[in-house]
Every structure is written in C-alpha cells, then in structure tokens.
Amino acid sequence: MKALFNIALVIVTFFSCYVENIYLFVLPPQPGEVAPFTVRSQRSFNFDQEKALGNYRKVALSRYVPLYTYVPDRTKEARQKMAALSAMVANFQGLNRTGGEELVEYLQREFELTLSGDSVLKLLRYRNLDNILDGIMTIEESILHSKIAEDPEPFKGKKTIEVHYPEPMGIVSHSANEVVTLEVARLTLQEKVKQLFWQEDESVLDPLVQISLATLLPNLKYDQRENERRIQEIIKRYPSKVVPYKPGDILVPFRRVLSEEDVLLLATYQQEENKDLYEGASWILLTVLFTVCFYNLFLSRILSAGWRKPLPYLLFLSLLSTSVIISKACLLFTSFPIFVVPFAFLPLITVLLHNERISATCTTVMGAILVSLFAGRTLEILLFFTFGGVAVLLVSFEIRKRIHIMLPSLLVESSMLSSSWLSQWIGNPLLAFSWAGRKWISFP
DSSP states (O other): OHHHHHHHHHHHHHHHHHHHHHHHHHSOOOTTOBOSSOEEOSSOEEEEHHHHHHHHHHHHHHHOOOEEEEOTTHHHHHHHHHHHHHHHHHHHHHTTOOOHHHHHHHHHHHSOOOOOHHHHHHHHHOTTHHHHHHHHHHHHHHHHTSEEESOSSTTTTOSEEEEEOSTTTOEEEEEGGGEEEHHHHHHHHHHHHHHHTTTSOHHHHHHHHHHHHHHOOOSEEEOHHHHHHHHHHHHHHSOOOEEEEOTTOEEEOTTOBOOHHHHHHHHHHHHHHHHTHHHHHHHHHHHHHHHHHHHHHIIIIIIGGGOSSOOOHHHHHHHHHHHHHHHHHHHHHOOSOGGGOOTTHHHHHHHHHSOOHHHHHHHHHHHHHHHHHHHTOSHHHHHHHHHHHHHHHHTTTTOOSGGGGHHHHHHHHHHHHHHHHHHHHHHHHHHTTOHHHHHHHSOO
16 A cells, blocks of 8 residues: 555656656647636747748738728819919910919929920910810729729738728728729829820820829828837747746646747747757656655654654555645646745644654655655756745644644745745856756756
C-alpha cells in the first residue's frame, strides 16, 4: 500500500508538470475556442509578435475594405459651370464685344485653366458653341454615373470597397472593379468627345475639351479618418513588440475565448517547450523520484528511529498528493498569480492531524519542492513556497482550540507575501551560485 501511494504521488506530480503540454499537443487550440484552463509559462521566453503576427498583419491590411464618401453634386456642379460659361460667351456675342481678356480671367478663376488669347477668341466667334457644350455635358454625365476616385492606391488590389451614401442608403459595398480613377475617366471623356465631334475644328474643340476635363471631378472621396481608424485597429490586433514571459506568467487565462494572437502565442510557447522536452521531462521525473525516495528514507531511517509509534506514511503521502492536486487545480482553473496558490493548507493540516514538528517540516519542504516543479521551476518560487510553509508551521504548533485556527489563517497571507519578497531577494544570487542547482531547480 505504501508503494502504491508513492507511485500515485510520482504520477500525479509528473502529470501536473505536463498537463498543458499534453493539451497543446493532443488538442491544438483554434481561434474562437474557449480555453479549458489557464496556461502558464514554465520557462522564460520572449514572444516576438512581429515574427509571429507580421504575415497575418500584412494579410489583414491587404484585405481591409476602404471606405469612401459619395459626393452626389458633381454632375450638378459641372452643369452649372458649363451653363455659366455658355451664358457668358452668349452675352459677349450678343453685345458684339470681344471680351477675350475677361473670359481668360474667368476661366482661370472658375476652372483653374489657362488658355491663350487666340483660343478664347475662337470660342467667342464660334456660333454653334451651345450644341457642343450640351453634347460634352451629356457625355460627362454618363461618365459621372460611374464611381470615380482620384487616387488609385487605396483600392489597388482590393476586391471590394465601401461607399457611404447619403441617407437612407448608408454604407454599401461595391466591387473594386467598378471604381475608375480620375485619370481614366478624363481620358474616356476626351476620347468620346473627339469621337462625337470629329468634324469640328480642333482649334475650337480642344479648348472645350480642356474646360470639360476641368469640370470632371471624382465623386468618391476617400474617408481619411475612418480608414486610418480601421488600419490602426488591424495594427493593434497584430502588434509588433517583443513580450517577455517569466516562469509562472499567465499565457492564456481560464475560460478565455482564444484570439488569433492567443493561438500563435501558445504555438510559439509549445515550439520553445518542444526544443528540449525530452531532456526537461527526464530531469523532472528524476527530480520527483529522487525527492520522493529521499522523503521516504528520511521518514523510515532517521525520523522513525526516535519515534515510538509507527509513522503515518499513508497520511503524509495522501496529504502531499492532495496538496499537489489542489495547487494544480488552483493554477489551472483560476487566473490568479502563483503566489495565491493555497499551499499553506498542507502544513496547517499536517500539524492538526499529526502534531510533530520534524515530520511536518519535512512534509512541508517536500510539498514545496513538488509544487514548485509545475508552478514555475525557479528557485524564487521554491523559496516562496518553502518559507511560506515554514512560516505557517511556526504559528500552527500552538493550536489547542478551533478558535486558534484563526491566528495562522490570518497570518498566512502576510507570511506568504513576506516569503515572496525574501525569495526574490535570496533567490537570484543562489540561482547563479552553482550549475547543478540551476539544473535541478530551473529546468530549460
């Protein structure tokens, strides 16, 4: 029976060290799934977000849908300008005035177009100008029924775009193939005008084509603010920092809906773990076996020699297995730091059930070693549990009544916090003191 309890303790501890690795290997997590338990780092490693998420960010940026705002008055604006020009020319013709200089200034002011004086005079002398302007305006209106954007870069390589129309239409998706650039639209207008009025004098038609091109403006306006917001959301979703993780840090908390970044983080962590999985598992197994054997030898060969009654081996081993299970369950099914693990119940229950100082201290140190193997595998964490457990022992041996349990219960938190600080202060120098100590305590 004693051997069975020892084997059970070894199996429970070893399984607790690698339950996360088994989960990541057997059931690789997918985005959108719920994390069945908290996954904590067992080693120090750096998560290079740029390396893991860079390609995803590029794909997301290439797939993001740009938003444009539809400008509905482009046709109206062009027709009004053409009508004003026609009226001005007709006025000059009716008054038999040349008006060349005035018309040159007008074209420069209203159309931002500079024409020579000879070209303007030919327009003023041409008696069929209204018909040509009406024909050009008809062609321009047909072109403005298309979706025209000035800069082709935002929708280059896109499959769809979104256009924000006035209410009640709102935002509507369109194929990016429906959008033409302003340059293409103007070339189309120029070709169609020349095809329709091929018999007209080029010296008259060319200035009119230039005027019509100046009135043809894009009816899609790139929404700079909204598109920048969408791009920033993508960049925020796929950051490019290097995030360091220490042993015991939470990678994914319990019941969290996994995102793409979470899945990639777990995949990166698994790759780091797999680099020396067999070597690390061998050291873990040897450490557990050595610790359990040493504990049994200490109880049977040293402690029992001066003890009249048989030592309750099964009680100690049961308490150790229970401590391992409860500590691991706390790490798996809560998102609290490892310093909140209820390890203090082990020395407290040991004292209450078997009020003997040496066996309780030995059991507490034994439990601290086993728990530290799956809580973080660093000397800092080992010292934290050891000092915290011993601190609880110091205030637990004087328990005589049930009300006295309140005293160690109240002191547990302060003693554990103090041991946390002490372990950090002592742990780092000791960790660097010997290679063997590092290999035993801090596995790669």
